[in-house]
Amino acid sequence: MASITFDNVVKNYGTFQAIRNVSFEIPDGEFAVIVGPSGSGKTTMLRSIGGLESISSGRILIGDRDVTNVAPKHRDIAFVFQNYALYAHLTVRANIGFPLKARKTPKAEIAERVEDVARRAGLEKLLDRKPAELSGGQQQRVAIARALVRQPSVFLFDEPMSNLDAQLRLDLRHEVLELQQSLGVTSVWVTHDQEEAMAMGDRILVVNHGIVEQNASPENLYSDPVNSYVAGAIGSPRMNMIQGHSANQVLTADGQNYPLFPGCPDGNIVAGIRPEDIHPVESGREGSFQAKVQLVELLGARAIVSLAVGDRRLNAVFSRRELGDIKELDTISVSMAKDRLLFFKPDNGERIRLAG
Template identity: 45%
Template structure:
């Protein structure tokens, strides 16, 4: 079922936390709202759920305008960061609760709960209480409780943030597989770019209540719409150099190089992803600098160089053993250079 946000805004007094957000979630799509704390992503989710009122605009789910419809009548299921399980109820009863309050037949409840429990690997734990479960198991109970309703849409507010790193990786894979199997439109809120890039069909990046870019993870990474997106996506983030552009040739304090552009501008920012750069001998490459630090990550080494007033990070071979202070060059292909207008932050090329 399609979910449409039509220029929705939200203000608390004089503070506008969400500004004319418009987007459409397609049937079966996994859309991630990504942003830092205070960007408006959770507010947007709560507005879709009906837990926050809409200051302006409208929300449409399927063919219904649900802007002023009560949460219980919107046919959406929400999964919270805090699990929100009933401690006095068993796993079975927690999962069954949405069906029980709708007074579904006992045979239907029994069958539905056991079917969903098998999907999330909880079928052997149905008689336990939440206090007897691990964090990952509790999160799966919360997911199962949402799934058992077979709603029109799933709304998920950072459901994996309380889990340790290893379990988060496992649950990401489980969640993506379950959503694919169910084919239900899902809106997922997170501040974690790895979750966004690995889970989403499309990502909507918010900053201070404004939509910065809406696109596939690959397009957001390879063609960020502005400097904010370029710096927010990627770990380590994109290297940025301030300089000028003359018919496609970029010049800065530590060197000059050609780009894929033919434009000119006096105040331009060039961006290079760490994996697109390479270390070269002193006097070669496009930028001159010296090694500031190196960090062995495992399968590669992150080498940070001081190039004039800028810091440039390059992914080098895992066997790299350059010394701090060593003079080096940094090279790259013209096609990998991203160009942005310094004044507006918007992408040039």
């Protein structure tokens, strides 16, 4: 068990900076998710923790130990790759036992531990098969079992489910979380899927262009993003961003007026409102504005409603009850939940926090 610390880490590839002076700490036993678009540096960060990538400057610590220049095999980590990286010529049993065999563990102990891990991962019946004879989900289970078998102090997962279908992902997600919770091993999971990040992480690091935009719990990221990038990256459908000029508690954008409330910042701002914080109200109510319903996507208990306000599209999520008999091409009154509005600077996207 160990925490993971990045201390001013920089990674250059020639002139390209993949990690730009990043510092963070993942406490012992937490399940941390690094989320970001492709090319954001998230995989490079993970590979740096594992020692598969050397860093250009800074320090990486696992627990209290500086592992910056330590070989992967001495870092006491296990890595699960996107393409599983199973040894194709070995059986499932030999694959899972490989890390132990490579470290000259006694045969009897290997057999015992492989059996134990295989049981946990639901692979008992497949131990004598070759990887090619397994489905994608089973192959990934073998890769995870191989990571578990050595009982390392850190688990690293590099988009391990991106080659699996949706239902299997959900199942495996639960299994991984249960395993992690029962073992209490510090884990880092890389994904580009913000929903997966929200569902799995005790902590999420939102990465973009080689920096960590925000490092916080899922609840905090969602309700209290530090900038417009994080606000847009977390939550689905995305937060609506309305850029305009604010004066006298009215935001004017593209010729449309959006009522704000006392205490809102004046000047050029970006107002952010999540789809689920836009609600239909009776017409004429204070703080409401008119919108035309363009599209209703019913998802069961909720519906994604696409609204047109002038030329602008706003996404809203209505509950079944709110939706009522609203249908496409209706013009309705909506309001934004006041306390859920967030404001950002238009130039750098930084959050404008309200006084008090």
